Amino acid sequence: MFEIKRKDGLGRIGIFTVKNKKVQTPTLMPVIHPKKQEFDIKKFNKEIVITNAYIIYRDEELREEAIKKGVHKLIDFDGVVMTDSGSFQLSKYGDIDVSNKEIIEFQEKIGSDIGTSLDIPTPPYVSRKRAEEELDITIKRAIESLDYRKDMLLNAVVQGSTYPDLRARCAKELSKYSFDVHPIGAVVPLLESYDYRTIVNIVMSSVQHLPRSRPIHLMGAGHPMLFALMVAMGCDLFDSAAYMLYAQDDRFLSPHGTYKLQDLQEMPCTCPICLEYTPEELRRMEKDERYKLISQHNLYVSFSEMRRVRQAIYDGSLMELVEKRCRSHPTLLDAYRELLKYKKFIEKYDPVTKPSAFFYLGPESLRRVEIYRHFKKIKQLPKRSRAILLPSYGKPYNRNIPKKIKGFYRIGNSSKPIEESQFFVVDVPFCIIPLGVDELYPLAQCEVPKNYDLEMKEFLIKKIEDLFEEYEEVLVNELVNERFDLGLSNKYRDDIEIETKIEDLEIVKLMADYQFGEGSGEALFNGNIRVLRSRKTGRIRYIYEDDVLLATIRPPDGFIILTWDGAKKLHENREYPLNRVVVNEEAEPFVKAGRNVFAKFIIDCDKKIRANDEVLVVNKDDELIAFGKAVLSSYEMMEFERGVAVKNRKEWSE
Incomplete structure (x- = not known):
């Protein structure tokens, strides 16, 4: 269902496949009210939206229509439709008239692509006793929902109030079962109070114990100034009612904060709404007409920022974007500093080399x-x-x-x-x-x-x-x-x-130790080694043993790129499992033929491998069959069932 294409820190570009429909992540899911659609959402996002199954369920007219023709036609959306179970109403009103079994079966009946169990959204800072009791109910209902669903993918929401250990416990327990997406819930009150630092600890306590092979959905985080930070924490999906809620108060969203229409002399961006109207023209409009236009501006800005975040992942500059965005508000900067405390965990997933340089911004x-x-x-x-x-x-x-x-x-x-x-x-x-x-x-x-x-x-x-x-x-x-x-x-x-x-020989040995690990320099570059520099740039370019080319140096990042002979030599002189990715018998002939290594066929690997590392590919008998560049870290290789894990560099050679 989910495979990673590019990475930067915990942020990742992924493809989430839902019933043959593909969703590129990270992405924003606009919230669609099933009875109050003001404009066609498809011009902003054709891939995925979220709507509320409980609102449909409790409205007799909507319920009959949804059962008759399905939720996709009800809201006029052909892409992936995720439905919430009514937990928001539960948090707001204290009680709802539907059971967990009823709402799961209803979501299945109306054709929801991704449904949600009826979790208990425990508010922040409640007593630990209450948080534990409600968490037990959330976990129990999530597990029960597996028996109620048929073909529908299933959310399992991580709860636990503001207790990091309870969030971790919930994540660990839900990870044992075959859920498809993991939302992190009950953070809206913290968002409303700008308590972003607490949100970082809640999210990271959850993310550290959730399977990386499943998308993570941060519920209610719809303000574009948050996207870069939240993606850097490993979140893949976001739902936004903010575009509507802020518009109701005549407020414009931006990646740097919020503008009030009453204070604007100039429009804040170059979206179609801002290009066509002036602040004064909007102020003279009727409330309903103005609301529609500001809502659209808010969506234009939100999707523009999400595209910017994805491009930053491709460029390897996500953390620079996070630093820029978090300087727009003191509480965001505080949150970013809190996130940096988790660098030991983030390092496990961060690529060792990136297209962009490291920029010091503070x-x-x-x-x-x-x-x-x-x-x-x-x-x-x-x-x-x-x-x-x-x-x-x-x-x-x-x-x-x-x-x-x-x-x-x-x-x-x-x-x-x-x-x-x-x-x-x-x-x-x-x-x-x-x-x-x-x-x-x-x-x-x-x-x-x-x-x-x-x-x-x-x-x-x-x-x-x-x-x-x-x-x-x-x-x-x-x-x-x-x-x-x-x-x-x-x-x-x-x-x-x-x-x-x-001496050049000492340099390449140091480079090998730094890149591949202690002892690699001596293992790889022993014997009659010749090191050749480029006449044009003066950089080391080729490394030979006698007349046999062992490795080249890649100019952009200075990494050692092995040849077949270099890979064989490193393999012969480095003990198992160092630098290795082990594939099963089924994959061996395809890998030997030069095909990429897919995660589902990996049975073991060196735990120190990170994305973009140069690795050796071996069979279960530790025979070298390929070498190439890791796409995933060792932890992801052992967990994922989809996607390329190692890009093969060359066909197998005797």
Whole structure:
């Protein structure tokens, strides 16, 4: 039903197939009132909408019409129709006159594509006892609904009020059953009070325990200024009644906030409504006519923002968009900072390389996954007793640094020869960049303001101080001390002059360790290795063993791309399951023929694999049958039943 096409962080472009109808996610589902349609929604979205089954059920005329001709014809929509069960009315009025069994069977009877069980939408900040009692009912009803439905896909709503552990418990329990979509409910009161930080913890407590192979629907999040942040948390579907509700109050939605018609002198965007009318013309209209026009503006803006979010995922710049959007309101910025606390979880799903460079847009950028992952990868490199910290002379560091550098402060003491030291370039935002791997993504592919902010300097100083604890001796060049105010002037200063040259063979071994894991450099590049640089760019381009090409370096991101001979050598010298994706017997002949590896045929893989990693594909006997680029992370490979998991690079060769 659901497959991933592109990823960025927890955000993903997906194809959700519902009864042979395809929905591209993330997307917005406009709420359609079954009795009050003001205009044709199909000009905004032809793929999916949501309507309320309980409203239809309790209205005798609507109920008979829906049973007779189906919900699609009732609301004049041919795409996917999701129906809510009446939980909103339950939260608003306290009681409704329908049972869980009745509303599930009714949704099935009227031809709903995706139905919903009658969950209990527990409000925020109620007593824990109430939250637990109502959660038990929600879970029980969700499980019962599996027996009531026939062909209809089924939502199972995650509840638990504002208790993260209850949300997690609910998500874990519902994950055990064959539901199709997981809405996260009862967040509207928090949205209305701008308590976005609490929403982050609610959503992340749920997402961490829900199957990534099922779409996640954040109920009630219909304001476009939220979309980027909520998609970055792993949400795929959103429903919006906001376009109508805000229009009723003469308010215009935008990705940056909300405008009141009474305050507007100029129209806020270039949608058809804003181009055709002026604020004064709208103010002179009758309320009903004005409401229709503002509702359409709100939908134009909402779908435009959702397209912008999807494009950001394709570009690998989703987090930059999140940072921009979250600076439109202090509570959104607070929420974004809360989300960054989950970077360890997000890293499991974030691609290792992206089409877009890393942009530093403020102190929050220092807590992003790319920087967290960089420091994890540094630990994969061979460690020596001494670290030598060098200043940046421009990118790429290894090709711009002087051959000799003089003047160092000494911290600690090592008896090892100076030649047996590790060289690091000190620069923001990645702080400690091993000389030799500096052309790999994202170390070279980043843009930073020339005027360093205080948080940036403090972050870098902390990382350097950590090195003082890790190494017997650290030599810090005087320019590094001066540039970043390290305060080392009272330390012993040595006028020693150090040669900074690193041999190309050492560079490619460091690159392999950084990319594939500790020990990969020696496993892959042992023997009579020749490293060739491009005459035009000066970058390392080809790596041979004797006359056999082992690997090339991909120019945009500096990644090592293996040949068949390189893949064989890495496979022979790396123990199972390192760098491997294991396929079953059924898939083996197709993979050998050069076909891509589909997730449903994977039986095991290295847990460290991330999307866009270069991987080895083997059979159950650990025989190499292919190599290629991972589309999914290891966790998704083992969970998904649809979609490509590894793009095969070449047909099998003896």
